Amino acid sequence: MQVAESKGLPKLKYHLLPRTKGFWVTVQNLRGNAAAVYDSTLNFRNNETPTLLGILNGKKYHADLYVRRIPLDLIPEDEAECAAWLHKLYQEKDSFQEHYTQTGRFPGPIVSPSRRPWALINWLFWACLLLYPLGLLFAQLISSGSVLTILASVALCTAASLGVRWMIGQTEIDRGSSYGNKEVPLNN
Structure with missing residues (x-):
């Protein structure tokens, strides 16, 4: 927000300010090699937050994807004009996100x-x-008929499954540190 204010740019509610220099360099290198770039936005319904553990447990997540094709001819070649165009695009994306938040689509x-x-x-082929x-x-x-071999195999598979689920559970975002979060005071 401070960067947007200092540069005289409108504040975005749902997006970070775009990296205009990197985008401009990328577009310059795409010219002649690609016909268009794609702008996409993915939202999960009902503010769901998908996790790998949820997917492994079979939880279904419902998502909406907004995609639009932007021909490279419509993107300005001048760096300053390209930056202004990209900021305008992000303002549109922010308004689309606001519309999604209000209407669900x-x-x-x-x-x-x-x-x-x-x-x-x-x-079916891979399965x-x-x-x-x-x-x-x-x-x-x-x-094989060996009860000991069967029980050992079942125990090994169960331990491996529980271990993988535990490791994936350790990557959940709520287990992250509070570093940088101004709402949670750091205890020294």
Whole structure:
């Protein structure tokens, strides 16, 4: 906010100020190699915060994605004009985010892509390829007839599963430090 004030730029409510120099350099290098850049915004419904542990536990997250294609011809080549254009784009993105916060949807038409069978075929191929050796291992384990081997295998799989879930749980954002958070005083 202080940087926006010092540069005479409007304050953004939902976004950080864009890095105009890096964007300009990137666009200059894309010219002649790409036809367009894509502006996208992803929001999760009901202020959900997806986590890897939630996904592993099978929790479904509902998201809305706003994408627009911006031809490189519409982006100014001059660095100052490009910076002004990018700031205007971020103001639009901020207004789109405000609209989403108020209405639960992005402005413009809603497009739901049709389901394609390729995704299912791809999933079935990889599932069969990876599960076949596991199935053979499981069949050999059962046919061995050793109760001790079966119990040891179950204990090993359970310990590995719990260990992975514990490690993923350690990466949750609420376990992070309070460094930089002005609302939480640091204890010395």
